[in-house]
Amino acid sequence: MSTVLSPIESEFATVAEAEAHDRWFRAKVQASLDDQRPSLPHDQVMAKLRDIIEAKRQAHAFDPVAR
Template identity: 55%
Template sequence: MPTETSTLHARLVGQLKAQATDTGLAADPDSYDAWFRAKVQEAQTDLRPATPHSQVMQKARRLIDGKRQA
């Protein structure tokens, strides 16, 4: 059974691959690799404070509930 971390990782990789496809990077594995590594480096050096999981989930729940009511 996958862990939350592995599930989140799979989602993020899927999103990044979709972005890469949209920008044409998927056709060239070397370009995609460089792009992916740059995205990871960007995330690792981001100095913004972390957002608590509970806060993220509350915001997501409000967004979902708002879409359901629309």
């Protein structure tokens, strides 16, 4: 049984959950560091995201069911 954590001190209910998340997070970071693909500049990523958000906003504006 894992030690219960206080919600004031941790977003996880137990030490086991916190440790599992830590392992998952570290694996994700390592995978990103190991990725050999070229990085994209921040401005380019943000421009793509703005386009996606605007397309969703426009699609929502013309959808009478979504209102």
